[in-house]
Every structure is written in C-alpha cells, then in structure tokens.
Amino acid sequence: MSSSGYGQKEKVLSRIAANRLQKELTEWQVNAPCGFKHKVTDSLQRWIIEVHGAPNTLYEGEQFHLQVDFPEHYPMEAPQVIFMQVPPMHPHIYSNGHICLDILYDSWSPAMTVSSICISILSMLSSSTVKARPPDDDRYVRNCRNGRSPKETRWWFHDDKV
Amino acid sequence: MKVKILQWHAVASWTWDAHDDACGICRMAFDGCCPDCKMPGDDCPLMWGACNHAFHLHCILKWVNSQSPRPQCPMCRRDWKFRGD
Numbered sequence: 001m002s003s004s005g006y007g008q009k010e011k012v013l014s015r016i017a018a019n020r021l022q023k024e025l026t027e028w029q030v031n032a033p034c035g036f037k038h039k040v041t042d043s044l045q046r047w048i049i050e051v052h053g054a055p056n057t058l059y060e061g062e063q064f065h066l067q068v069d070f071p072e073h074y075p076m077e078a079p080q081v082i083f084m085q086v087p088p089m090h091p092h093i094y095s096n097g098h099i100c101l102d103i104l105y106d107s108w109s110p111a112m113t114v115s116s117i118c119i120s121i122l123s124m125l126s127s128s129t130v131k132a133r134p135p136d137d138d139r140y141v142r143n144c145r146n147g148r149s150p151k152e153t154r155w156w157f158h159d160d161k162v
Numbered sequence: 163m164k165v166k167i168l169q170w171h172a173v174a175s176w177t178w179d180a181h182d183d184a185c186g187i188c189r190m191a192f193d194g195c196c197p198d199c200k201m202p203g204d205d206c207p208l209m210w211g212a213c214n215h216a217f218h219l220h221c222i223l224k225w226v227n228s229q230s231p232r233p234q235c236p237m238c239r240r241d242w243k244f245r246g247d
Contacts, residue, residue: 023190
C-alpha cells in the first residue's frame with residue numbers, strides 16, 4: 001500500500017479540477033497564506049504543505065506537514081486533508097492525522113480553496129488552549145486501521161470553541 | 163449638404179454585469195467561459211442566485227445537482243434559489 005492508502009479512488013483530475021488547481025497554484029506562488037509553504041512535487045493531485053505554528057500560540061516554533069489529495073471532481077467535492085506524522089497535539093486532531101473540521105466534510109463549498117483551508121486549520125491550531133488528543137482518539141484510530149479516509153467518517157461537529 | 167456613407171465599421175464590446183471578476187467555483191473570468199466551454203457569451207451564460215451571487219451556469223448547475231435536496235450558495239451558504247424563480 002502506498003502512503004496514499006486512504007481508499008481514495010486515484011482517478012485523474014477532471015479538466016475543471018486540473019484547471020482550477022493550476023490557477024490556485026499560480027495564485028499561491030504569488031500570494032501564499034502566511035505560515036505555509038507548498039513543497040514542490042510533480043503532482044498537481046497531491047499537495048504537501050509545510051505548516052508553521054503561529055507566534056504566540058501553543059505551536060510556536062513547531063512544524064507540521066499537511067497532505068492534500070484532490071478528487072476527480074474538485075472543487076465540487078472537498079479534498080482529503082490530513083496531517084502527516086507527527087500531527088499536532090490538538091483536541092480536534094487525531095493521532096493518525098485526521099482532522100475534525102466541518103469545512104473539510106459537510107460544510108465544504110466549491111468557493112473554498114487550498115489557501116482558505118490552510119487559514120482555517122491554522123486558526124484552529126492557534127485558538128487551542130490545551131495540547132491534547134481528542135478524548136476518543138484510541139477508539140477512532142482503531143476504527144480507521146484499514147486505511148479509511150477521514151471523508152468516510154461520520155463526523156460530529158459539536159465544539160466550535162477551538 | 164448630403165453625406166453618403168460608403169462604409170461603416172462598427173465595433174462593440176460587452177461584459178457581464180456580475181459585480182465580480184471571476185466565477186467563485188471555477189475561478190475563471192466571468193467574461194471568459196467555464197473550463198468546459200470554448201466560447202464566452204451566450205454559450206456559457208452567467209446565472210444569478212436569489213442572494214445575488216453569480217456563477218457560470220454550467221458551474222452552479224454541477225454544484226446544485228450534486229447537493230440535492232437542499233443546495234446552498236457556495237459564497238454565502240444561503241439556500242440556493244435561481245434569481246427570478
């Protein structure tokens with residue numbers, strides 16, 4: 001199994017998806033969101049993004065990596081966004097890298113971009129007051145062991161404080 | 163005085179009155195066309211929602227059809243209704 005694992009159908013990007021991603025990449029190159037760095041690869045379908053914890057937050061000085069995989073019909077469908085090892089200690093981030101954040105699932109809108117997702121994730125990190133895993137981390141990660149995508153999880157978004 | 167017009171060369175320009183430059187879904191210019199089309203204009207028209215957000219018709223239809231029964235505007239999340247419905 002490749003590191004992509006996550007049961008996502010590796011279908012090529014549709015013309016609309018490829019076109020939009022190319023535009024997003026160009027826009028990113030002139031105006032990247034603060035605290036993020038796109039790691040250049042030859043793949044438009046998978047972006048690896050370096051995340052720098054914001055100053056004056058619990059994650060200051062720490063560095064993480066996001067893996068963003070785009071489905072064939074992006075942006076009609078949300079990309080799959082996970083933290084690569086080791087994910088930040090955060091009450092909404094599971095130790096397998098899955099992120100409990102509504103815009104990545106039920107609240108996705110095609111008007112969102114990689115850049116706006118990054119900003120939401122950094123804002124979620126920055127407002128954290130405690131470095132801890134979600135209370136159901138063990139159970140959740142055990143259930144995902146067969147390489148399930150976070151997009152297949154039925155998320156409950158009950159806490160908008162962090 | 164009589165003027166006799168021998169030749170008349172008219173030039174017109176057009177633009178969509180969308181209050182924005184680009185479609186929020188495909189990010190292509192409104193005065194261009196969506197990635198599935200070749201010719202801007204009547205072949206790839208704009209469509210407005212009741213909330214006044216505009217998109218290429220082809221783009222918003224793809225979104226709305228994938229979101230039944232209760233599609234929302236990609237920009238403001240209000241329930242999507244075509245303007246004038």
